[in-house]
Amino acid sequence: MGFNVKNYFCLPFLIIIFLCLSVGCSDNRDTSNSNLAIGNYQFQGTDESLKPFVNLKENNEFVFVYSAISSYIPVGTYEINQDNLILTTDDGKYEYVFKIKNNTVIFNKEASDSYIGDSLKDGAVFILERE
Numbered sequence: 001m002g003f004n005v006k007n008y009f010c011l012p013f014l015i016i017i018f019l020c021l022s023v024g025c026s027d028n029r030d031t032s033n034s035n036l037a038i039g040n041y042q043f044q045g046t047d048e049s050l051k052p053f054v055n056l057k058e059n060n061e062f063v064f065v066y067s068a069i070s071s072y073i074p075v076g077t078y079e080i081n082q083d084n085l086i087l088t089t090d091d092g093k094y095e096y097v098f099k100i101k102n103n104t105v106i107f108n109k110e111a112s113d114s115y116i117g118d119s120l121k122d123g124a125v126f127i128l129e130r131e
Contacts, residue, residue, distance in 0.1 A: 041053060045125070
């Protein structure tokens with residue numbers, strides 16, 4: 001086993017190929033969620049006349065109604081971080097987190113502020129209303 005010039009010259013090429021493959025595959029997530037549609041996402045799992053909804057507007061603004069009897073209606077701005085929709089109220093007091101999945105948003109109670117109480121359960125699915 002002696003020094004082989006062929007092996008010495010192949011090593012840099014193997015390293016380059018390995019680096020290209022690892023960079024190319026490092027974050028292979030579905031980015032379609034970052035293009036969440038503007039519109040009204042409504043919760044279907046209730047018989048209330050005013051169903052909870054999240055309305056996403058232009059300029060990353062939102063309105064979130066989680067209970068017909070609540071005197072507080074969260075309004076503010078939203079951002080999309082990976083596969084999460086994060087609503088932050090204009091007064092900066094509250095943040096609500098939803099998982100984005102297939103044109104729906106799913107409420108993540110644990111990651112959200114507790115102001116909602118029991119008005120909305122963890123895992124509540126909000127579906128985009130089609131006109």
